[in-house]
Amino acid sequence: MVPLSQYLILSAILFVIGTLGVFVRRNLITILLSIEIMLNAVNLTFVAAGRAFGAVDGQIIVFFVMTVAAAEAAVGLAIVIALFRHRESLDPDAFTSLKW
Protein backbone atom coordinates (compact mmCIF):
# COMPACT_ATOMS: atom_id res chain seq x y z
CA MET A 1 0.00 0.00 0.00
CA VAL A 2 1.19 3.51 -0.81
CA PRO A 3 1.93 5.36 2.44
CA LEU A 4 0.17 8.62 3.31
CA SER A 5 3.37 10.64 3.06
CA GLN A 6 3.67 9.97 -0.68
CA TYR A 7 0.13 11.18 -1.32
CA LEU A 8 0.88 14.29 0.70
CA ILE A 9 4.04 14.94 -1.32
CA LEU A 10 2.15 14.47 -4.59
CA SER A 11 -0.57 16.87 -3.53
CA ALA A 12 2.05 19.40 -2.37
CA ILE A 13 3.67 19.22 -5.82
CA LEU A 14 0.30 19.70 -7.52
CA PHE A 15 -0.46 22.66 -5.26
CA VAL A 16 2.86 24.29 -6.14
CA ILE A 17 2.21 23.73 -9.86
CA GLY A 18 -1.16 25.45 -9.49
CA THR A 19 0.38 28.36 -7.56
CA LEU A 20 3.10 28.84 -10.16
CA GLY A 21 0.49 28.73 -12.90
CA VAL A 22 -1.38 31.64 -11.32
CA PHE A 23 1.78 33.73 -11.30
CA VAL A 24 3.31 32.69 -14.62
CA ARG A 25 0.48 32.22 -17.14
CA ARG A 26 -0.78 35.29 -18.97
CA ASN A 27 -4.31 34.20 -19.84
CA LEU A 28 -7.24 34.66 -17.49
CA ILE A 29 -8.81 31.29 -18.29
CA THR A 30 -5.54 29.45 -17.69
CA ILE A 31 -5.18 31.28 -14.39
CA LEU A 32 -8.64 30.07 -13.37
CA LEU A 33 -7.62 26.54 -14.34
CA SER A 34 -4.51 26.85 -12.19
CA ILE A 35 -6.69 27.72 -9.20
CA GLU A 36 -8.74 24.59 -9.94
CA ILE A 37 -5.51 22.56 -9.86
CA MET A 38 -4.75 24.00 -6.43
CA LEU A 39 -8.21 23.03 -5.16
CA ASN A 40 -7.84 19.52 -6.54
CA ALA A 41 -4.45 19.16 -4.87
CA VAL A 42 -6.27 19.94 -1.63
CA ASN A 43 -8.93 17.34 -2.47
CA LEU A 44 -6.25 14.72 -2.89
CA THR A 45 -4.92 15.55 0.58
CA PHE A 46 -8.39 15.15 2.08
CA VAL A 47 -9.06 11.84 0.37
CA ALA A 48 -5.67 10.37 1.21
CA ALA A 49 -5.85 11.49 4.84
CA GLY A 50 -9.39 10.18 5.18
CA ARG A 51 -8.30 6.80 3.89
CA ALA A 52 -5.29 6.72 6.19
CA PHE A 53 -7.51 7.40 9.21
CA GLY A 54 -10.07 4.89 7.97
CA ALA A 55 -12.72 7.60 8.25
CA VAL A 56 -15.20 8.82 5.67
CA ASP A 57 -15.13 12.51 6.61
CA GLY A 58 -12.19 13.14 4.30
CA GLN A 59 -14.16 11.86 1.34
CA ILE A 60 -17.28 13.79 2.32
CA ILE A 61 -15.36 17.05 2.68
CA VAL A 62 -14.26 16.64 -0.93
CA PHE A 63 -17.88 16.87 -2.08
CA PHE A 64 -18.20 20.21 -0.33
CA VAL A 65 -14.98 21.44 -1.89
CA MET A 66 -16.10 20.35 -5.35
CA THR A 67 -19.40 22.20 -4.93
CA VAL A 68 -17.62 25.34 -3.83
CA ALA A 69 -15.17 25.03 -6.73
CA ALA A 70 -18.08 24.78 -9.17
CA ALA A 71 -19.76 27.86 -7.72
CA GLU A 72 -16.48 29.72 -7.82
CA ALA A 73 -15.92 28.77 -11.47
CA ALA A 74 -19.41 30.00 -12.37
CA VAL A 75 -18.90 33.38 -10.74
CA GLY A 76 -15.34 33.65 -12.05
CA LEU A 77 -16.29 32.98 -15.66
CA ALA A 78 -19.19 35.43 -15.42
CA ILE A 79 -16.80 38.11 -14.23
CA VAL A 80 -14.36 37.25 -17.02
CA ILE A 81 -17.14 37.71 -19.58
CA ALA A 82 -18.09 41.08 -18.08
CA LEU A 83 -14.44 42.07 -18.29
CA PHE A 84 -14.01 40.80 -21.86
CA ARG A 85 -16.91 42.99 -23.03
CA HIS A 86 -14.96 46.08 -21.98
CA ARG A 87 -11.53 45.13 -23.18
CA GLU A 88 -11.67 42.35 -25.79
CA SER A 89 -8.60 40.79 -24.20
CA LEU A 90 -7.80 38.00 -21.79
CA ASP A 91 -4.31 39.21 -20.95
CA PRO A 92 -4.22 40.39 -17.33
CA ASP A 93 -1.58 43.00 -18.21
CA ALA A 94 -4.18 44.78 -20.35
CA PHE A 95 -6.26 45.70 -17.32
CA THR A 96 -4.75 48.86 -16.01
CA SER A 97 -7.51 51.32 -15.20
CA LEU A 98 -6.88 50.82 -11.48
CA LYS A 99 -3.41 51.39 -10.14
CA TRP A 100 -2.01 52.33 -6.80
Add this chain to the structure above:
Amino acid sequence: MLFSMNAIVPLACVTAAALAAMVAEAFRTPGERMPIAPLGLIGLVAAGIATVLLWGHGYVSFNVVAGDDFGLFVTGVLVVIGLLTIAFSPATIEREQLPAGEYYALTLFAIAGMILMAQATDLLVIFLALEVLSLSVYVLTGIRRDSRAASEASFKYFLLGAFSSAFFLYGIALTYALTGSTHLDRVGQLIAGHTFGSGAMETFAVGLLAVGFAFKVSAVPFHMWAPDAYEGAPPVVTGFMATGVKAAAFAAFVRVFMSAFGPLSAIWVPVLWGLAVATMILGTVVGVMQTNVKRLLAYSSIAHAGYLLVGMVSANAVGRAAVLFYLLAYGVTNVGAFGVLALLESKDRPNDELRDLAGLWNVRPGLAALMTVFLLSLGGFPPLAGFIGKWFIFTAAIQSGYYGLAIIGVLTSVVSVFFYLRIVVMMYMTEPEPGRAPLSAPIVPRLAGAALGLATIVVFYLGILPTQLIDLATQSVARIF
Protein backbone atom coordinates in the same frame (compact mmCIF):
# COMPACT_ATOMS: atom_id res chain seq x y z
CA MET B 1 -24.93 18.19 24.26
CA LEU B 2 -28.56 18.99 23.76
CA PHE B 3 -29.72 19.07 20.16
CA SER B 4 -30.88 22.56 19.45
CA MET B 5 -31.58 24.79 16.50
CA ASN B 6 -31.47 27.97 18.58
CA ALA B 7 -27.97 29.04 17.63
CA ILE B 8 -28.80 29.35 13.94
CA VAL B 9 -31.85 31.60 14.39
CA PRO B 10 -30.07 34.90 13.49
CA LEU B 11 -28.55 33.18 10.47
CA ALA B 12 -31.93 31.76 9.44
CA CYS B 13 -33.62 35.19 9.68
CA VAL B 14 -31.09 36.79 7.33
CA THR B 15 -31.16 33.85 4.92
CA ALA B 16 -34.97 33.94 4.81
CA ALA B 17 -34.87 37.64 3.97
CA ALA B 18 -32.33 36.95 1.22
CA LEU B 19 -34.50 34.21 -0.28
CA ALA B 20 -37.54 36.47 -0.08
CA ALA B 21 -35.66 39.21 -1.93
CA MET B 22 -34.68 36.75 -4.63
CA VAL B 23 -38.23 35.42 -5.05
CA ALA B 24 -39.63 38.95 -5.08
CA GLU B 25 -37.28 39.89 -7.91
CA ALA B 26 -38.36 36.82 -9.88
CA PHE B 27 -42.04 37.85 -9.67
CA ARG B 28 -41.40 41.49 -10.46
CA THR B 29 -42.69 42.70 -13.81
CA PRO B 30 -40.30 45.05 -15.61
CA GLY B 31 -40.67 48.60 -14.40
CA GLU B 32 -42.56 47.63 -11.27
CA ARG B 33 -41.18 49.01 -8.00
CA MET B 34 -41.05 46.67 -5.06
CA PRO B 35 -40.15 47.44 -1.46
CA ILE B 36 -37.28 44.97 -1.29
CA ALA B 37 -35.06 47.07 0.98
CA PRO B 38 -37.64 46.96 3.84
CA LEU B 39 -37.65 43.14 3.52
CA GLY B 40 -33.94 43.12 4.21
CA LEU B 41 -34.33 45.54 7.09
CA ILE B 42 -37.03 43.31 8.65
CA GLY B 43 -34.80 40.24 8.35
CA LEU B 44 -31.87 42.03 9.92
CA VAL B 45 -33.95 43.47 12.76
CA ALA B 46 -35.29 39.97 13.47
CA ALA B 47 -31.73 38.65 13.49
CA GLY B 48 -30.78 41.43 15.90
CA ILE B 49 -33.62 40.58 18.27
CA ALA B 50 -32.70 36.89 18.12
CA THR B 51 -29.10 37.78 18.93
CA VAL B 52 -30.16 39.70 22.03
CA LEU B 53 -32.47 36.87 23.18
CA LEU B 54 -29.79 34.21 22.68
CA TRP B 55 -27.19 36.22 24.62
CA GLY B 56 -25.70 34.29 27.50
CA HIS B 57 -27.36 30.94 26.76
CA GLY B 58 -24.47 29.38 24.85
CA TYR B 59 -26.56 27.15 22.59
CA VAL B 60 -24.79 24.96 20.04
CA SER B 61 -26.48 23.75 16.86
CA PHE B 62 -25.41 20.64 14.95
CA ASN B 63 -22.20 20.69 17.00
CA VAL B 64 -20.67 23.16 14.53
CA VAL B 65 -22.54 26.47 14.94
CA ALA B 66 -22.00 28.04 18.34
CA GLY B 67 -24.34 30.67 19.75
CA ASP B 68 -21.73 31.65 22.31
CA ASP B 69 -21.36 35.28 23.37
CA PHE B 70 -18.29 35.80 21.22
CA GLY B 71 -20.11 34.76 18.06
CA LEU B 72 -23.22 36.67 19.06
CA PHE B 73 -21.28 39.87 19.72
CA VAL B 74 -19.85 39.75 16.21
CA THR B 75 -23.29 38.83 14.85
CA GLY B 76 -24.63 41.98 16.51
CA VAL B 77 -21.89 44.07 14.90
CA LEU B 78 -22.68 42.51 11.51
CA VAL B 79 -26.40 43.19 11.91
CA VAL B 80 -25.67 46.88 12.60
CA ILE B 81 -23.33 47.07 9.59
CA GLY B 82 -25.97 45.35 7.44
CA LEU B 83 -28.76 47.70 8.55
CA LEU B 84 -26.68 50.78 7.79
CA THR B 85 -25.60 49.38 4.40
CA ILE B 86 -29.15 48.59 3.31
CA ALA B 87 -30.34 51.99 4.48
CA PHE B 88 -27.71 53.71 2.28
CA SER B 89 -28.34 51.50 -0.74
CA PRO B 90 -31.58 52.78 -2.37
CA ALA B 91 -29.98 56.06 -3.51
CA THR B 92 -27.18 54.21 -5.31
CA ILE B 93 -29.52 51.64 -6.84
CA GLU B 94 -31.82 54.37 -8.11
CA ARG B 95 -29.00 56.41 -9.63
CA GLU B 96 -27.05 53.57 -11.22
CA GLN B 97 -30.18 51.61 -12.29
CA LEU B 98 -28.90 48.50 -10.55
CA PRO B 99 -31.07 45.36 -10.32
CA ALA B 100 -32.53 45.88 -6.83
CA GLY B 101 -33.56 42.30 -6.11
CA GLU B 102 -30.18 40.86 -6.99
CA TYR B 103 -28.37 43.59 -5.10
CA TYR B 104 -30.26 43.04 -1.86
CA ALA B 105 -30.26 39.25 -2.17
CA LEU B 106 -26.48 39.23 -2.60
CA THR B 107 -25.98 41.67 0.27
CA LEU B 108 -28.14 39.57 2.58
CA PHE B 109 -26.47 36.30 1.52
CA ALA B 110 -23.12 37.93 2.22
CA ILE B 111 -24.34 38.93 5.70
CA ALA B 112 -25.60 35.38 6.28
CA GLY B 113 -22.16 34.04 5.32
CA MET B 114 -20.51 36.51 7.68
CA ILE B 115 -22.76 35.54 10.59
CA LEU B 116 -22.07 31.85 9.96
CA MET B 117 -18.35 32.54 9.82
CA ALA B 118 -18.47 34.33 13.18
CA GLN B 119 -20.34 31.46 14.81
CA ALA B 120 -18.78 28.40 13.19
CA THR B 121 -16.63 26.11 15.30
CA ASP B 122 -15.57 23.72 12.55
CA LEU B 123 -12.90 24.57 9.99
CA LEU B 124 -14.94 23.18 7.11
CA VAL B 125 -17.99 25.28 8.07
CA ILE B 126 -15.75 28.34 8.37
CA PHE B 127 -14.53 27.66 4.83
CA LEU B 128 -18.07 27.28 3.48
CA ALA B 129 -19.16 30.49 5.22
CA LEU B 130 -16.11 32.28 3.83
CA GLU B 131 -17.06 31.19 0.32
CA VAL B 132 -20.71 32.19 0.71
CA LEU B 133 -19.72 35.67 1.75
CA SER B 134 -16.84 36.01 -0.73
CA LEU B 135 -18.80 34.90 -3.79
CA SER B 136 -21.58 37.36 -2.97
CA VAL B 137 -19.14 40.20 -2.43
CA TYR B 138 -17.22 39.48 -5.66
CA VAL B 139 -20.44 39.94 -7.61
CA LEU B 140 -21.48 43.01 -5.59
CA THR B 141 -18.11 44.62 -6.39
CA GLY B 142 -18.78 44.29 -10.10
CA ILE B 143 -22.51 44.96 -10.01
CA ARG B 144 -22.06 48.07 -12.19
CA ARG B 145 -21.46 45.98 -15.27
CA ASP B 146 -21.21 48.95 -17.61
CA SER B 147 -18.28 50.34 -15.69
CA ARG B 148 -14.85 49.19 -16.79
CA ALA B 149 -13.27 49.96 -13.42
CA ALA B 150 -15.93 47.95 -11.58
CA SER B 151 -15.38 44.86 -13.76
CA GLU B 152 -11.64 45.07 -13.27
CA ALA B 153 -11.98 45.56 -9.53
CA SER B 154 -14.33 42.63 -9.33
CA PHE B 155 -11.99 40.37 -11.25
CA LYS B 156 -8.92 41.30 -9.23
CA TYR B 157 -10.83 40.70 -6.04
CA PHE B 158 -12.16 37.39 -7.32
CA LEU B 159 -8.79 36.15 -8.52
CA LEU B 160 -6.89 36.93 -5.35
CA GLY B 161 -9.83 35.84 -3.22
CA ALA B 162 -10.06 32.43 -4.90
CA PHE B 163 -6.29 32.09 -4.74
CA SER B 164 -6.25 32.79 -1.01
CA SER B 165 -9.21 30.46 -0.43
CA ALA B 166 -7.12 27.66 -1.93
CA PHE B 167 -4.34 28.40 0.58
CA PHE B 168 -6.84 28.49 3.42
CA LEU B 169 -8.34 25.20 2.31
CA TYR B 170 -4.92 23.59 2.03
CA GLY B 171 -4.29 24.67 5.61
CA ILE B 172 -7.51 22.93 6.64
CA ALA B 173 -6.50 19.80 4.70
CA LEU B 174 -3.13 19.63 6.45
CA THR B 175 -4.81 20.16 9.82
CA TYR B 176 -7.13 17.29 8.97
CA ALA B 177 -4.24 15.11 7.84
CA LEU B 178 -2.52 15.80 11.17
CA THR B 179 -5.41 15.41 13.57
CA GLY B 180 -8.13 13.51 11.71
CA SER B 181 -10.67 16.18 12.53
CA THR B 182 -11.75 19.61 11.40
CA HIS B 183 -13.62 20.50 14.57
CA LEU B 184 -11.84 23.26 16.47
CA ASP B 185 -12.30 21.72 19.92
CA ARG B 186 -10.99 18.35 18.84
CA VAL B 187 -8.07 19.89 16.90
CA GLY B 188 -7.24 22.00 19.95
CA GLN B 189 -7.26 18.97 22.27
CA LEU B 190 -5.01 16.95 19.97
CA ILE B 191 -2.57 19.80 19.45
CA ALA B 192 -2.42 20.48 23.19
CA GLY B 193 -1.86 16.76 23.85
CA HIS B 194 0.72 16.40 21.05
CA THR B 195 -0.61 13.04 19.99
CA PHE B 196 0.99 13.30 16.55
CA GLY B 197 4.45 13.66 15.06
CA SER B 198 6.14 16.00 12.61
CA GLY B 199 6.62 19.65 13.50
CA ALA B 200 7.02 20.82 9.90
CA MET B 201 3.47 19.92 8.98
CA GLU B 202 1.85 21.80 11.83
CA THR B 203 3.93 24.85 10.93
CA PHE B 204 2.71 24.57 7.32
CA ALA B 205 -0.89 24.16 8.43
CA VAL B 206 -0.77 27.22 10.68
CA GLY B 207 1.10 29.22 8.05
CA LEU B 208 -1.37 28.44 5.26
CA LEU B 209 -4.37 29.26 7.44
CA ALA B 210 -2.69 32.52 8.46
CA VAL B 211 -2.09 33.43 4.80
CA GLY B 212 -5.74 32.73 3.99
CA PHE B 213 -6.99 34.93 6.82
CA ALA B 214 -4.40 37.65 6.11
CA PHE B 215 -5.74 37.93 2.55
CA LYS B 216 -9.30 38.31 3.78
CA VAL B 217 -8.49 40.95 6.38
CA SER B 218 -6.17 42.70 3.86
CA ALA B 219 -3.01 42.53 5.95
CA VAL B 220 0.25 43.55 4.25
CA PRO B 221 1.76 41.87 2.14
CA PHE B 222 -1.54 40.28 1.14
CA HIS B 223 -3.40 43.58 0.64
CA MET B 224 -2.87 44.20 -3.09
CA TRP B 225 -6.49 43.57 -4.00
CA ALA B 226 -7.99 45.92 -1.43
CA PRO B 227 -7.35 49.40 -2.89
CA ASP B 228 -8.43 48.31 -6.38
CA ALA B 229 -11.54 46.53 -5.22
CA TYR B 230 -12.48 49.38 -2.89
CA GLU B 231 -12.07 51.98 -5.60
CA GLY B 232 -13.95 50.10 -8.31
CA ALA B 233 -16.98 49.08 -6.26
CA PRO B 234 -19.88 51.47 -5.58
CA PRO B 235 -19.14 53.33 -2.30
CA VAL B 236 -21.96 51.59 -0.39
CA VAL B 237 -20.55 48.19 -1.29
CA THR B 238 -17.05 49.37 -0.42
CA GLY B 239 -18.19 50.42 3.03
CA PHE B 240 -19.90 47.08 3.45
CA MET B 241 -16.94 44.95 2.44
CA ALA B 242 -14.38 47.08 4.26
CA THR B 243 -16.23 46.46 7.51
CA GLY B 244 -18.38 43.34 7.26
CA VAL B 245 -15.83 41.07 5.59
CA LYS B 246 -13.17 42.27 8.01
CA ALA B 247 -15.37 41.73 11.07
CA ALA B 248 -16.32 38.18 10.02
CA ALA B 249 -12.77 37.26 9.03
CA PHE B 250 -11.31 38.59 12.27
CA ALA B 251 -13.92 36.74 14.32
CA ALA B 252 -12.94 33.43 12.70
CA PHE B 253 -9.25 34.36 12.82
CA VAL B 254 -9.42 34.94 16.59
CA ARG B 255 -11.48 31.83 17.17
CA VAL B 256 -9.27 29.50 15.15
CA PHE B 257 -5.94 30.81 16.36
CA MET B 258 -6.82 31.39 19.99
CA SER B 259 -8.80 28.24 20.63
CA ALA B 260 -7.53 25.47 18.31
CA PHE B 261 -4.02 26.72 17.60
CA GLY B 262 -3.52 28.45 20.93
CA PRO B 263 -0.92 25.86 22.03
CA LEU B 264 1.11 26.67 18.92
CA SER B 265 1.27 30.39 19.70
CA ALA B 266 5.07 30.24 19.66
CA ILE B 267 4.79 29.66 15.90
CA TRP B 268 2.19 32.23 14.94
CA VAL B 269 2.74 35.13 17.33
CA PRO B 270 6.00 36.27 15.66
CA VAL B 271 4.39 35.96 12.22
CA LEU B 272 1.38 38.04 13.22
CA TRP B 273 3.71 40.53 14.92
CA GLY B 274 5.48 41.07 11.60
CA LEU B 275 2.18 41.30 9.71
CA ALA B 276 0.83 43.84 12.19
CA VAL B 277 3.89 46.10 11.93
CA ALA B 278 4.02 45.93 8.12
CA THR B 279 0.27 46.51 7.84
CA MET B 280 0.19 49.54 10.14
CA ILE B 281 3.20 51.20 8.51
CA LEU B 282 2.40 50.52 4.85
CA GLY B 283 -1.31 51.32 5.23
CA THR B 284 -0.49 54.69 6.75
CA VAL B 285 2.46 55.71 4.59
CA VAL B 286 0.85 54.83 1.27
CA GLY B 287 -2.42 56.34 2.50
CA VAL B 288 -0.71 59.72 2.86
CA MET B 289 0.10 59.74 -0.87
CA GLN B 290 -3.44 59.10 -2.13
CA THR B 291 -5.54 61.71 -3.92
CA ASN B 292 -8.69 59.61 -4.29
CA VAL B 293 -10.85 59.54 -1.19
CA LYS B 294 -11.98 55.93 -1.69
CA ARG B 295 -8.40 54.74 -2.14
CA LEU B 296 -7.34 56.80 0.84
CA LEU B 297 -10.01 55.15 2.97
CA ALA B 298 -8.94 51.77 1.55
CA TYR B 299 -5.41 52.29 2.84
CA SER B 300 -6.85 53.55 6.10
CA SER B 301 -8.81 50.32 6.42
CA ILE B 302 -5.60 48.36 5.77
CA ALA B 303 -3.95 50.29 8.61
CA HIS B 304 -6.94 49.49 10.84
CA ALA B 305 -6.45 45.78 10.09
CA GLY B 306 -2.96 46.29 11.50
CA TYR B 307 -4.35 47.68 14.77
CA LEU B 308 -6.71 44.71 15.02
CA LEU B 309 -3.75 42.36 14.52
CA VAL B 310 -2.01 44.11 17.44
CA GLY B 311 -4.98 43.11 19.59
CA MET B 312 -4.58 39.50 18.44
CA VAL B 313 -0.83 39.40 19.00
CA SER B 314 -1.30 40.61 22.56
CA ALA B 315 -3.18 37.31 23.03
CA ASN B 316 -4.55 38.23 26.45
CA ALA B 317 -8.14 38.67 27.58
CA VAL B 318 -7.95 42.45 27.15
CA GLY B 319 -6.64 42.03 23.61
CA ARG B 320 -9.50 39.76 22.56
CA ALA B 321 -12.11 42.06 24.07
CA ALA B 322 -10.36 45.01 22.42
CA VAL B 323 -10.60 43.32 19.01
CA LEU B 324 -14.37 42.91 19.46
CA PHE B 325 -14.87 46.50 20.60
CA TYR B 326 -12.67 47.80 17.79
CA LEU B 327 -14.64 45.86 15.17
CA LEU B 328 -17.82 47.60 16.32
CA ALA B 329 -16.27 51.06 16.56
CA TYR B 330 -14.44 50.79 13.25
CA GLY B 331 -17.39 49.15 11.48
CA VAL B 332 -19.95 51.81 12.33
CA THR B 333 -17.55 54.67 11.64
CA ASN B 334 -16.38 53.38 8.29
CA VAL B 335 -19.84 52.47 6.98
CA GLY B 336 -20.89 56.00 7.92
CA ALA B 337 -17.98 57.58 6.06
CA PHE B 338 -18.63 55.54 2.91
CA GLY B 339 -22.34 56.29 3.28
CA VAL B 340 -21.58 60.02 2.99
CA LEU B 341 -19.44 59.33 -0.08
CA ALA B 342 -22.27 57.29 -1.59
CA LEU B 343 -24.68 60.21 -1.14
CA LEU B 344 -22.23 62.63 -2.75
CA GLU B 345 -21.88 60.52 -5.88
CA SER B 346 -23.80 61.92 -8.81
CA LYS B 347 -24.78 60.44 -12.12
CA ASP B 348 -22.16 62.22 -14.20
CA ARG B 349 -19.25 61.87 -11.86
CA PRO B 350 -18.23 59.79 -8.85
CA ASN B 351 -17.03 62.76 -6.75
CA ASP B 352 -14.43 60.62 -5.07
CA GLU B 353 -11.32 62.67 -5.83
CA LEU B 354 -10.03 64.70 -2.91
CA ARG B 355 -10.52 68.00 -4.75
CA ASP B 356 -14.15 67.12 -5.50
CA LEU B 357 -14.87 67.64 -1.83
CA ALA B 358 -13.64 71.25 -1.87
CA GLY B 359 -16.24 73.58 -0.47
CA LEU B 360 -18.62 70.84 0.64
CA TRP B 361 -19.22 72.89 3.80
CA ASN B 362 -20.91 75.60 1.72
CA VAL B 363 -23.11 73.20 -0.24
CA ARG B 364 -24.08 70.65 2.42
CA PRO B 365 -22.91 71.70 5.88
CA GLY B 366 -24.69 68.74 7.49
CA LEU B 367 -22.93 66.10 5.41
CA ALA B 368 -19.59 67.88 5.84
CA ALA B 369 -20.03 67.86 9.63
CA LEU B 370 -20.98 64.17 9.74
CA MET B 371 -18.06 63.24 7.49
CA THR B 372 -15.78 65.17 9.85
CA VAL B 373 -17.07 63.20 12.82
CA PHE B 374 -16.43 59.88 11.05
CA LEU B 375 -12.97 60.87 9.86
CA LEU B 376 -11.92 62.10 13.28
CA SER B 377 -13.17 58.86 14.80
CA LEU B 378 -11.12 56.86 12.27
CA GLY B 379 -8.12 59.00 13.21
CA GLY B 380 -8.69 58.25 16.89
CA PHE B 381 -9.73 61.61 18.32
CA PRO B 382 -11.42 61.69 21.72
CA PRO B 383 -14.30 61.63 22.54
CA LEU B 384 -15.17 59.41 19.57
CA ALA B 385 -15.42 55.64 19.19
CA GLY B 386 -12.11 55.25 17.36
CA PHE B 387 -10.18 56.78 20.26
CA ILE B 388 -11.49 54.29 22.82
CA GLY B 389 -10.91 51.41 20.40
CA LYS B 390 -7.28 52.33 19.83
CA TRP B 391 -6.66 53.09 23.49
CA PHE B 392 -8.07 49.68 24.41
CA ILE B 393 -5.92 47.87 21.80
CA PHE B 394 -2.70 49.60 22.82
CA THR B 395 -3.43 48.94 26.51
CA ALA B 396 -3.64 45.23 25.68
CA ALA B 397 -0.32 45.39 23.82
CA ILE B 398 1.41 47.11 26.73
CA GLN B 399 -0.03 44.65 29.25
CA SER B 400 1.49 41.78 27.27
CA GLY B 401 4.82 43.58 27.03
CA TYR B 402 4.67 44.45 23.31
CA TYR B 403 5.90 48.01 23.80
CA GLY B 404 7.29 48.18 20.26
CA LEU B 405 3.89 47.39 18.73
CA ALA B 406 2.16 49.97 20.92
CA ILE B 407 4.69 52.66 19.97
CA ILE B 408 4.44 51.91 16.24
CA GLY B 409 0.66 51.89 16.57
CA VAL B 410 0.55 55.30 18.24
CA LEU B 411 3.02 56.80 15.76
CA THR B 412 1.13 55.52 12.72
CA SER B 413 -2.14 56.81 14.22
CA VAL B 414 -0.57 60.25 14.51
CA VAL B 415 0.58 60.14 10.88
CA SER B 416 -2.84 58.91 9.75
CA VAL B 417 -4.45 61.98 11.33
CA PHE B 418 -2.67 63.96 8.63
CA PHE B 419 -4.62 62.39 5.81
CA TYR B 420 -7.94 62.42 7.59
CA LEU B 421 -7.48 66.10 8.36
CA ARG B 422 -6.54 66.74 4.73
CA ILE B 423 -10.08 65.76 3.74
CA VAL B 424 -11.53 67.92 6.51
CA VAL B 425 -9.47 70.94 5.45
CA MET B 426 -10.59 70.36 1.87
CA MET B 427 -14.26 70.37 2.91
CA TYR B 428 -14.12 73.46 5.10
CA MET B 429 -11.36 75.74 3.95
CA THR B 430 -10.72 75.18 0.25
CA GLU B 431 -12.63 76.91 -2.52
CA PRO B 432 -13.68 74.72 -5.47
CA GLU B 433 -11.20 74.92 -8.34
CA PRO B 434 -12.19 77.44 -10.99
CA GLY B 435 -13.40 75.79 -14.15
CA ARG B 436 -14.54 72.69 -12.33
CA ALA B 437 -18.26 72.35 -11.87
CA PRO B 438 -19.08 72.80 -8.17
CA LEU B 439 -20.52 69.95 -6.18
CA SER B 440 -24.25 69.76 -6.71
CA ALA B 441 -26.27 69.52 -3.53
CA PRO B 442 -27.21 65.85 -3.20
CA ILE B 443 -30.63 64.79 -2.09
CA VAL B 444 -30.48 62.79 1.12
CA PRO B 445 -33.30 60.24 1.31
CA ARG B 446 -34.97 59.99 4.72
CA LEU B 447 -33.79 56.43 5.34
CA ALA B 448 -30.17 57.27 4.58
CA GLY B 449 -30.42 60.35 6.77
CA ALA B 450 -31.71 58.24 9.65
CA ALA B 451 -28.86 55.77 9.14
CA LEU B 452 -26.27 58.58 9.20
CA GLY B 453 -27.85 59.90 12.39
CA LEU B 454 -27.76 56.44 13.97
CA ALA B 455 -24.12 55.93 13.00
CA THR B 456 -23.20 59.31 14.48
CA ILE B 457 -25.02 58.56 17.74
CA VAL B 458 -23.25 55.19 18.03
CA VAL B 459 -19.85 56.81 17.33
CA PHE B 460 -20.41 59.35 20.11
CA TYR B 461 -21.96 56.80 22.46
CA LEU B 462 -19.01 54.42 22.13
CA GLY B 463 -16.65 57.33 22.59
CA ILE B 464 -18.27 58.89 25.64
CA LEU B 465 -19.90 55.96 27.47
CA PRO B 466 -17.94 52.90 26.31
CA THR B 467 -18.08 51.03 29.64
CA GLN B 468 -21.19 49.04 28.88
CA LEU B 469 -19.94 47.74 25.53
CA ILE B 470 -16.46 47.09 26.93
CA ASP B 471 -18.04 44.99 29.68
CA LEU B 472 -20.09 43.05 27.13
CA ALA B 473 -17.01 42.41 24.99
CA THR B 474 -14.98 41.33 28.01
CA GLN B 475 -17.74 38.97 29.19
CA SER B 476 -18.15 37.42 25.77
CA VAL B 477 -14.49 36.49 25.41
CA ALA B 478 -14.17 35.38 29.03
CA ARG B 479 -16.61 32.51 28.60
CA ILE B 480 -15.12 30.73 25.62
CA PHE B 481 -11.34 31.05 25.68
